[in-house]
Amino acid sequence: MDVLEAIDKRRTVRVFKEKATGEQIKKLLLAGVKAPSGGNKQSWEFILVEDRELIDKLAEYKYYMNREFKPAEGQTRDDVEKAARFQQKAFANANVIAVCSNSGMVADGWLAVENILLAATAEGLGSGIIALRGDARTKTEKLLDIPENKELVCVIKIGVTEEEPKPRKLRPEFSWLHKNKYSQS
Template sequence: MDIYEGIEKRRTIRIFKKGATEEQLRRILVAGSKAPSAGNRQSWEFIIIDDPKIVEQIGEIKYQLNKKFTPGPGETQKEVDDRALSQKKGFQNSSVVAICTRSGDVGTGWLAVENMSLAAVAEGLGSNIISYWDEGKKEVEKILGLPGDYELTCVLKFGVPGGEVTPPKKRPEFSWLHKNKF
């Protein structure tokens, strides 16, 4: 598979049949470690989370964060709550990895995230990027035992997609392009 095909096929998968194999996960993590980094600092650290209790805790934190969203136009609070619950359930049957970086170097972590997401495609797997913020982020950092000079970039889930994978609706090509000025 060439890189353009991998980019085209990458999808956010929220429900998984099963997680990545150890060998697949190893290759995905190595791909993350090959990402570019500012000053070649390579300040990322990856944490495989396979303790069901910890997976449940970070899923619950994400659920609580998402329940606080204000409904969008034409959306009910029940729909917001259902979506939050669905995201919590999405931690089931997946391989979970936390991406952390030295504080102030979070951009480097996101480069590793993209490499890992594309590597998952090459492995025939789906991925889902989970972000945390405010107190929820601090809670996850505490649960994972991050030192004070590190911060959570995100949590990534990998696995075999649990249903049909359809292309998302995207903006028309080049509708986002500007030249010299916005």
Template sequence: MKGIIERRSIRKYTDEKISDEKIKEILKAGMYAPSGGNAQPWEFVVVRDKELLNEITKIHPYSHPLKEADCAIIVCGNLEKEKFKDLWIQDCSAATENMLLGAHGLGIGSVWLGLYPEMDRVDGVRKLIKAPENVIPFSIVSLGYPGEERTVVDRYDENNVHYENW
């Protein structure tokens, strides 16, 4: 619970490099996400190239953290792996969240940058990473060692909880 509650979206990073081993651990966290029918319809594109990260910022209007990020992981849904129509969306959401939590546990800052269902973002990123048509870029996890501290805010609100019925 501590990791879930203390994880914050980090948009500013230091220059410190993330090791390949830690990137692999973050990817592993994504691959351990629950998946409908255990389809695991995800694919991950690791981007370290600064030029490519900067190109993404021209496509995605809220992706400025990529300018300072050491790395980004683009989470994609592979429709050829899909067992149940459109469950890839939930599966890729779970994988993205697992990677955010995994990064936090390793002391690495991250922020979820949404692509899908904004098709201009999806198509633009798909072209940049040369993904086939059956692969849909879903989200980007921007990664770097935190260059900012974010406070924890109590988000629990009993008004949003209903028991047995509405």
């Protein structure tokens, strides 16, 4: 699969049938570390979280974070609660990788993440990003012993896809393009 096809096919997966193999995960990580990085510092570190209790804690932090979200238009409190529970359950059957980088260098981590997601697509695997912010992030950093000089970028989940994602909703083509200045299109 060429890179444009992988970009086109990559979709966020939240329901997994089973984990990827250890060999596949190594291959994806090796794709991750070929990403560009500021000053070639390659300041990323990856924590393969395999311990069930740790994964359950991460899922719990995600749940408590998301249940505090304000309901979007047309959403009830109950919808927010259900969505938060869904995020918690979405850790099932997936390989869980916490990505961190040097503090202030999260761009390095994010670029590695995108390489990993695209490599997962090319391998026929599904993948998804889990954002942990505020208290959930602080607790995750503590839980995973992430040192003070590093920060959590995100958590990624990889696995064999169980559900086919709905068609992508993209903004109209080139509606985001400006010429010379933001004020001109």
